[in-house]
Amino acid sequence: MGLLMELTHRCPLQCPYCSNPLEMDKPNIELSTAEWQDVLRQAAELGILQIHLSGGEPTARRDLEEIVKTAAEAGLYSNLITAGVLLTRERLQKLAENGLDHVQLSIQDADAENADRIAAYKGGLLKKREVGAWVKELGLPLTVNAPLHRQNIENLPKIIDLALELGAGRLEVAHIQYYAWALKNRAALMPTRAQFMRTVEIVEEARERLKGILVFDFVVPDYYAKYPKPCMGGWGSGIMNITPSGKVLPCHAAESLPGLEFDNVKTRRLADIWLNGPAFQKFRGTDWMKEPCRSCDRREIDFGGCRCQAFALTGDATNTDPACSLSSLHAEWVKVADIESAKPAPEFVYRRIGGDKPKRETA
Numbered sequence: 001m002g003l004l005m006e007l008t009h010r011c012p013l014q015c016p017y018c019s020n021p022l023e024m025d026k027p028n029i030e031l032s033t034a035e036w037q038d039v040l041r042q043a044a045e046l047g048i049l050q051i052h053l054s055g056g057e058p059t060a061r062r063d064l065e066e067i068v069k070t071a072a073e074a075g076l077y078s079n080l081i082t083a084g085v086l087l088t089r090e091r092l093q094k095l096a097e098n099g100l101d102h103v104q105l106s107i108q109d110a111d112a113e114n115a116d117r118i119a120a121y122k123g124g125l126l127k128k129r130e131v132g133a134w135v136k137e138l139g140l141p142l143t144v145n146a147p148l149h150r151q152n153i154e155n156l157p158k159i160i161d162l163a164l165e166l167g168a169g170r171l172e173v174a175h176i177q178y179y180a181w182a183l184k185n186r187a188a189l190m191p192t193r194a195q196f197m198r199t200v201e202i203v204e205e206a207r208e209r210l211k212g213i214l215v216f217d218f219v220v221p222d223y224y225a226k227y228p229k230p231c232m233g234g235w236g237s238g239i240m241n242i243t244p245s246g247k248v249l250p251c252h253a254a255e256s257l258p259g260l261e262f263d264n265v266k267t268r269r270l271a272d273i274w275l276n277g278p279a280f281q282k283f284r285g286t287d288w289m290k291e292p293c294r295s296c297d298r299r300e301i302d303f304g305g306c307r308c309q310a311f312a313l314t315g316d317a318t319n320t321d322p323a324c325s326l327s328s329l330h331a332e333w334v335k336v337a338d339i340e341s342a343k344p345a346p347e348f349v350y351r352r353i354g355g356d357k358p359k360r361e362t363a
């Protein structure tokens with residue numbers, strides 16, 4: 001159904017919850033324009049419907065216009081997932097002319113100063129307001145994506161107002177998922193249970209009030225959920241992810257799992273990778289499951305949750321995701337969230353290529 005194309009891991013922002021891996025691909029190993037265009041044609045042949053142009057920051061690729069054009073020619077619905085700060089109106093217009101279908105703009109906070117601090121980037125919110133206006137002028141549909149955590153959670157009502165001001169038709173209120181950089185920064189990001197519950201009330205109220213104006217996608221934090229989410233809709237069941245260097249992954253965090261081999265679009269056809277690639281076969285379906293998932297009624301609803309989270313927190317990717325209340329590790333895991341969220345937040349470890357040491361601001 002969907003193909004997430006991480007065109008580059010370059011990004012001028014340094015969000016401490018970024019879903020990119022801790023070891024990011026350097027620009028010199030990124031796929032070329034022709035290689036991405038070939039991927040798009042193969043994706044259309046395979047029956048993929050939507051592509052998500054992501055990163056890093058996809059607008060850091062100078063060939064984005066050509067990639068979008070090829071996607072449109074191949075009949076693919078294209079969604080640009082961007083932080084917006086590198087865009088110009090001319091460029092966005094060219095992307096729209098070349099067939100771009102949808103823009104998803106991420107915001108760090110509705111408070112400009114706090115947004116700058118979270119992304120370690122000055123002036124980001126002002127730029128996003130401009131980008132929102134251009135998207136509207138050009139008649140493209142807009143989704144605003146707002147990752148939520150303890151350092152912006154109190155501003156949720158203002159974030160909803162901001163999404164309306166920007167002209168969004170959809171708002172993703174996405175509590176942080178704790179993989180990659182977010183796992184490293186978990187204590188700095190984890191809200192308390194009471195803070196989380198308040199966001200449920202706020203979103204429910206706003207959903208009712210803004211019916212027909214703004215659609216809400218609400219992503220619950222695993223730590224406060226009863227059952228896990230079906231990660232990627234089920235491993236190898238509907239979505240593929242391609243890294244900047246061409247590795248094809250069943251999910252964006254799959255490289256954190258040891259012992260998996262990932263095929264590359266440079267050496268194997270996309271359809272063959274999807275159908276027969278060892279990484280896609282590994283956790284597809286339910287045969288790989290252990291108890292309690294194996295005999296659970298929900299096994300084809302949530303597919304045992306997230307393999308990467310199961311590995312990161314239990315050391316075994318075939319274990320039940322500890323986000324599940326039926327996991328023997330769930331109570332202990334929830335305790336960690338309660339303890340970390342009650343303590344003062346530590347400093348962020350900012351996300352950046354070439355290392356994970358904190359770096360406060362861009363030049």
Ligand code: SF4
Nearest residue numbers: 011013015018056083
């Ligand atoms: S989450 Fe932040 S740092 Fe990561 S790609 Fe998006 S904007 Fe860049």
Ligand code: SF4
Nearest residue numbers: 293296298299304324
């Ligand atoms: S035991 Fe496994 S299948 Fe059942 S709800 Fe928990 S994670 Fe889902």
